[in-house]
Amino acid sequence: MGGIGKTTLARKVYDDSYIRSRFDKQAWVTISQEYNERQMLLELVSSITGSKQETSDDELMEIVYRGLKGRRFLIVIDDIWSTKDWDQMQRTFPNDDNRSRILLTTRLKYVADYVSCPDFLPHSKSFLSLEDSWNLFTEKLFKKDHCPPLLEKTGKHIVKQCRGLPLSVVVVAGLLGKMDPTHDNWKMVEENLNSFFGTVSERCQSILSLSYNYLPQYLRACFLYVGSFPEDMEINVSKLIWLWISEQFVKARSNKSETHTENVVHLMNGKVLEAIDGQRRVIILSKYEEKYDYFPRHSSGIVRTFISMGLAFPKEMCSIISEFKLIKVLDALLIETDFSSVIPELVHLRYVAARIEEGLSLAKLRNLQTIILQSEGLEQPVDIWSMSEIRHVDIRSPLHISNPVEAEQPLCLLNNLQTLISDLETLHIENIDPMIISGDISLPNLKELRLTNSRIPWEVVNVLANLPNLEELYGDCAFFGTAWKVDEDVVFYKVKYLCLFTCTDLERWELAAGSDNFPMLERLILFQIPKLEEIPESIGEIMTLKSIQIVHCGSGVETSAKKIQEEQESLGNYELQLKITPYVC
Template sequence: MEAYTALLTLSQILDKLQPRDRRRFFHGKDDLVESLRQKVGFLQDFLENSPSDKASNFAATESLETRISAAAYAAEDIIESHISNQLLANGNTFWHLDSFWKMIFRVQSAVSVAVHVFWTPITHLNAVSVVAQILISARRNHKWVQVIKEMDFIMKEVDKIKNACCAGEDLWKNTNILPASTKASSRLHLGMRGENLVVGFEGDLAEVRSRMVGASCNLEIVSIVGMGGIGKTTLARQVYDDNYIAYRFDIRAWVAVSQEYSLRRVLLGLLDSAKLLNADMQDKEDEELAVYLYKSLKGRRYLIVMDDMWDTEIWDVVRRSFPDDGTGSRVLLTTRISDVAEYANSCSSYHMRFLNEEDSWNLLCRKVFGEAACPLELEESGKEIARKCGGLPLSIVVIGGLLSKTSTTQEYWRSVANNLNAVVLEDDDQCLEILSLSYNHLPHHLRACFLYTGVFPEDHDIPVSKLISLWAAEGFLKPNISKSMEEVAEGYLKDLVERSLVFVSKKSSIGKIKTCKVHDLLRDLCLKNARKENFYHVVNRSADVKQDSNAWRRLSIQPVAQRSDKIYRSIHSITHARSLLCSGVAPHLPSYVHLIFRLLRVLDVVNMHFDEFPVEVTELVCLRYLAFTCDSKLPPSISKLRNLETLVHHKWKFGLRPTLLPRRILMMPKLRHLLVSASRFPDSLGPAHLLGKNFILENLQTLSEVRNFRCSKDIIKRVPNLRKLKIAYDVSVSELWQSYQLENLVNLHQLETLALHCYHIRHAVYPEKLALPLQLRELTLSGLRLPWYNLKSIGALPNLEALKLRRSACQGPEWRPMEEEFCQLKFLLLEGLSDLVQWRVDDTHFPRLQRLIIRSCYKLEEIPSCIGDISTLQLIELDDCNPSAMNSAGQIQEEQQTLGNYDLQVHLNK
């Protein structure tokens, strides 16, 4: 995997250079570098088309891959070091590097000789391995004579590699294991992917649910006990999301308590899940947070789920925040440790058992075939596979994900059955052996993406937008001329979800994956393989940094290590690092770390607070991803980061006066995602000689959240390909709305997601001229105070799928949609509409509506009963609304059930 990833990133370094810069930098020898890129591509093709689980069976091939990955990294260091040095020394101007490219010329000449003399069926491997070894030697010694000597040694190794590969070909012919990239030629229906399947635990589900709604008025603590992967979280989630449970409890909160979690994160997690968290609490002490949680829960019936409990010390503190005041509240724990359940004084403990063979087989079938039946010729092998998974649901689901993505032939299923060791699962290590089979069969292009999920903390909700940007910055995404990087990445993620290696945590209002998670056992698998392949290193303490650490390319410093200065002193020597990711809230990152890691591509320190912008960062000219928190504005020198694709600039303090982004940010042509807080986009572009008359950010897709964005035609032309835009305005008079020229938004022809917020309105003013692009799919409005009749133009948008009207987005007591409006709308949120009383609507106004969410609309009297007649409607959710509206929603559910519609869910949260 590491060899493939290294070659992919190396080829992208060459590909991403603009033709003009390549000519200037390569000093007329661009064709030589192109030849090198093509030779690297040969090896990529070999790895992509070979069985991913076979190469590791041959020591010679293993050695070859190790040398190639090291060589590719060495080539990266040589090229990017020269680029970095010249950019910093010569004002971002590429200078001619004759001596460097004379070396490249000699390398290419040697490759040509090697290809001519040693042409075999695996010549491309030989050629690239020669290049690899030459580059390694050249980098070490910078002497061509020694490179030639190294070539002689490599040539002696070629025969050994050839013989090993020939022997491997014979072995491959006698095996039924197919390449990981094989697509099933006779694919059956593949359903139920990425979902929480409950098979064999229906009785446990009924018992736990019964305990949650029992008659006791005392606070009861119920625990679910079992080993990792047995389904504790799935069972708890089924209870937590139950319609009646949601209706019965005034407050529900869920927090994951893993080995890496602190008391503070648990308290903040509970407050956030219970919708009790505000910005001021981030600065509170732990004891203050605990007291606030207690006061918020007192007198209310609450349900708390603490998932994956390990630490009894955390329980001691958190337990004091759960009042027992006769409301019939419940706390549900899941844990792997029986002693934790006993320590918590559970009134009931449910010890989850392994699935029997019948339930194991049923779960496997549902994962692979959905509602369809398993073909008879696969049953024998399939039942053996299910039995060898030892009754552990996670293993069954992951192996099912593997089977669902590959050939449905008897030979393949037999080979999987033969490669699964029959074990009785009693610990995590045995489970990892089974899970490793699915990882070993991953296509090469997915391996790096899957392993990378391990850099995030345990039980962490991973934002998909961030994950995709990091994948792109790391060079994991293979370019596709017909798709954007984001589309390629979404396909990768979907594949991992279908294989049950990644689980969907939250979806967006238009159905895209918003956040995802990795089961802690699968994360252990990621960490184990990442260490083995030297892919990245997770640092929890200074002892994790060892003598061979200088070869590390990627570092993830976890929350427990964030406040240790010793950690930063320990990583000081890791000069070849390309990625530094820091999780959790922590003090400043020492500036010397920035300077030492001068070839960084990824610097994610968004949870660190800088008082002033760390100017050392602008020296990291290879950066593609930068995320940090600083209350001061961005300096013009940020434009030195010409390779930057994602820039995230958060501000620590709330309510800061917006600062102006530098005009030179428009001189960053590779920028794709710009996420800033309390910042204004330049209103004027300055002199033509500074930016150029036609200078545009044509790659920019995300701009969020800019303040008081002036949508002049000139500015809109500079960001023509925006797909996501979030703007906040501070408007008190109508003239200001006119100056912002919102009617020009219609010219953003690629825009799919738009959020418009208005703060601090002093008068009833609203934008009279608001024109939106026709391809808009998701729209959020807040504080605009639009008259309801102004939604007519919004309702006419032909592609609008999600509409969120928040906090005084509209004003007036009555909303009466017109016919043929909102024809494609699937998601509707009404929140904080304080003066809405009547909603005049019928089922023809929202013919495709799937989810209706209403929150804090205190005056809304009822939900029209005809809403229930919308055939596509799946969910009605009311939270903190008028009791009469809550009752009307309950009546809609009753009416639909009398008509046989049991699919409609109604959630009523008091």
């Protein structure tokens, strides 16, 4: 049954560094009730090759087969519902008798029996004992502390009502974690649980509903919005928040105050959205019925949101959407259709993600906050300079943003945004010209910067320290050079997340000011930097550092990361998490 811990157990196996080191290739795919072969193949290709490839299903299958042929692999297939689905899937995987492993999870016994073999019988997860349920409950709620004696009796009654289902225990713990730990609050939850009847699964549904009922009113719409996404779909948190803001469920951050967005992020960091699988299925059916009732047979005037989930749409999709005159959110990036003639006429848009093949004017879109555009070959620049409400810009190569002074010039983005779009918070750009990053760059509200294929010299990277509110810096094939020396006067004051991907030339990384160069760093990710000799030892002295993740780097990086963790533990700091995926030649 759902929520008993199958995926959690599989994830612990899959993430174990020792187990992963025994295999050349690893991949995780989630199937769910509605099997989507193409989505499964895309996930496999992404995991095996490290890149996303849009091609035919047959070619994707061949890429997977060749990528695994002759290699020892570990594949996790999570939440499979049908023996027919397994019959289709197993054709993709070569059988070289080399101790490769395929691990499946399912809630259906006949499926488990069908895919099993005599040497590896299915493992059935059982319900937790009352003692184990209590331990899980207190671990989630109190971490390493003990439950206050005044609450223990009521707490054990609450846990007993969960009937040993881990999902119910986790959700109730998350619910109580949002309340003041008083006897009256716990007693109120206990009384609610006592009123629930039915099977363990039915009681779990009631517990999930209870957690929803305790949400603040303005967060309920955010929660229900998740139901519009397909079951088990990986939802990008940043995208979800921008959609919430565009729907006006929450307000964007202002210079003077922290608003609802932070509370939404806090909600997602809790357990409320972590365990809504069963609840979301119900919402999906309801939402899909609503969508198909109104689209496209009924009046187009009521449509406010259109989000493509990769379904097949008719060729006349553009003309249909053009009738949605009051639409605020258009997420059609997965539809391979030119929307350049439609977008300028939808004057109420707050969020747009679409493909274009011709130049377009955005002058009428005064409310636009998020813009994501993609084109195959259009070289005409996109003019965003008249949009005063813009917050998030993602213009994908080969598109570029026009220079407001000389529109025919190539990308001149960062030099001009300092005065024309001072409220921009998130920026994702590809193939940027390093010359446009100057020492007087000023984007006072920019919090997240993602650079791809920009080849910026490391000495120019230091200029990004001038962004006063930058919290997240991601670079994928973005920087080049053999040495990154961060001078003593270069301080990334608010950077919490530093993610460096595919820096194949980097050999040395020096922090002249030690931990003071990154005083607020919480998470460091280094991916595929094979020549880097070591991580600066002073990284471990950063008081805020919570985790280091090393993927496919050299032995020197792995050794220095382990040394940093050991030194911190010798000082009594056992909170620093280290995860290493070894480099495989």
